[in-house]
Amino acid sequence: MADNTRLATLADLRTEIDALDDQILSLLNRRAGLARQVGELKQQTGDAQFWRPEREAAVLQRLMSANQGPLTDEAVGRLFREVMSACLALEKPVTVAYLGPEGTFTQLAARKHFGQAANLQPVSSIGEVFRQVQASQADFGVVPVENSTEGSVNLTLDHLLEFPLRIAGEVQLRIVHNLVSRGTAIKDMQRLYVHYQTRAQCRRWLAEHAPHLTLIEVSSNAEAARRARDEEGAGAISTTVAAEIYGLEILAAGIEDDSENTTRFLVIGQQDVAPMGRDKTSLVLSAPNRPGSLQELIQPIAAAGISMTRIESRPARHGLWQYVFFLDLEGHAETPELQPVLAELEKKATYFKLLGSYPQAVF
Numbered sequence: 001m002a003d004n005t006r007l008a009t010l011a012d013l014r015t016e017i018d019a020l021d022d023q024i025l026s027l028l029n030r031r032a033g034l035a036r037q038v039g040e041l042k043q044q045t046g047d048a049q050f051w052r053p054e055r056e057a058a059v060l061q062r063l064m065s066a067n068q069g070p071l072t073d074e075a076v077g078r079l080f081r082e083v084m085s086a087c088l089a090l091e092k093p094v095t096v097a098y099l100g101p102e103g104t105f106t107q108l109a110a111r112k113h114f115g116q117a118a119n120l121q122p123v124s125s126i127g128e129v130f131r132q133v134q135a136s137q138a139d140f141g142v143v144p145v146e147n148s149t150e151g152s153v154n155l156t157l158d159h160l161l162e163f164p165l166r167i168a169g170e171v172q173l174r175i176v177h178n179l180v181s182r183g184t185a186i187k188d189m190q191r192l193y194v195h196y197q198t199r200a201q202c203r204r205w206l207a208e209h210a211p212h213l214t215l216i217e218v219s220s221n222a223e224a225a226r227r228a229r230d231e232e233g234a235g236a237i238s239t240t241v242a243a244e245i246y247g248l249e250i251l252a253a254g255i256e257d258d259s260e261n262t263t264r265f266l267v268i269g270q271q272d273v274a275p276m277g278r279d280k281t282s283l284v285l286s287a288p289n290r291p292g293s294l295q296e297l298i299q300p301i302a303a304a305g306i307s308m309t310r311i312e313s314r315p316a317r318h319g320l321w322q323y324v325f326f327l328d329l330e331g332h333a334e335t336p337e338l339q340p341v342l343a344e345l346e347k348k349a350t351y352f353k354l355l356g357s358y359p360q361a362v363f
């Protein structure tokens with residue numbers, strides 16, 4: 001123990017830290033041993049679901065609520081996410097396909113949700129993420145679904161409709177955009193590579209600071225960085241991680257118009273997720289094509305006191321002016337509150353598809 005009657009020296013404090021680290025190490029390994037036993041038990045009982053998002057969310061939520069500081073709740077969340085990621089790797093390593101290349105926000109979201117021990121696989125399109133998960137080439141996939149400034153990622157919605165997969169989780173990520181180049185100042189640039197969603201999120205900044213640049217749209221923020229590395233007179237808007245990967249300089253940081261700019265990502269898989277108490281349910285439905293029918297169709301949701309956190313329409317792709325509606329509801333499909341409401345929606349809708357129930361993002 002450091003002596004409180006005098007100011008502790010650096011050496012004293014470090015000795016104390018070393019002693020605590022020994023204890024933490026021993027506890028972590030005891031925990032890992034138990035997780036390994038859990039893995040063996042699952043194997044013996046033929047339970048193929050090693051990754052348990054509902055359990056991980058419950059563990060994080062409990063510890064973050066119990067946290068007394070000085071660590072922030074988010075720091076506690078991140079640390080324990082890594083602990084569980086390493087423990088899960090002892091049971092069975094998971095493979096996660098994400099919208100690449102390396103350095104995209106989707107990669108950051110996948111890491112935030114699955115931790116460092118997961119095996120992340122970059123793929124070239126949102127459709128390819130869905131295909132790999134369906135073909136069991138990846139256990140799970142991570143795709144962007146909506147941005148707080150720009151709205152829905154329509155391709156993801158269309159694939160959710162098309163593929164027989166389940167949503168197994170959501171990840172929220174603060175999106176920070178940077179203007180990067182291999183050293184070229186903004187005034188000396190001619191071209192700027194930018195992803196179309198990013199362009200929309202930085203519209204005001206671009207109009208003010210870079211009106212002379214020709215904007216060239218590319219398929220991802222990381223691809224933008226790659227092009228800026230390879231071409232003279234070019235710049236890009238990109239993530240800090242991609243700037244690092246491609247050896248670029250950050251000329252202006254945080255250029256997004258909205259300082260709260262956040263993207264929501266979905267985890268897709270083949271498994272149903274059990275309830276944990278703070279869940280969300282996503283579904284798609286169609287209403288008969290007559291006035292007031294949607295309002296009538298979704299009326300049981302409000303009547304049951306269930307909160308609808310999102311409604312988004314997309315063309316149904318068959319029939320002129322026919323729409324499907326994507327709904328997010330609070331609660332889990334297997335609970336007595338939601339079950340009868342979903343049954344009623346399914347009965348009345350001209351089309352109904354449950355996309356999955358999953359834990360709400362914890363941090």
Ligand SMILES: O=C(O)C(=O)C[C@]1(C(=O)O)C=C[C@@H](O)C=C1
Binds near residue numbers: 052053
């Ligand atoms: O509780 C389980 O089912 C475990 O496998 C253990 C554990 C953990 O480390 O706490 C590990 C991985 C799962 O995703 C959830 C939790």
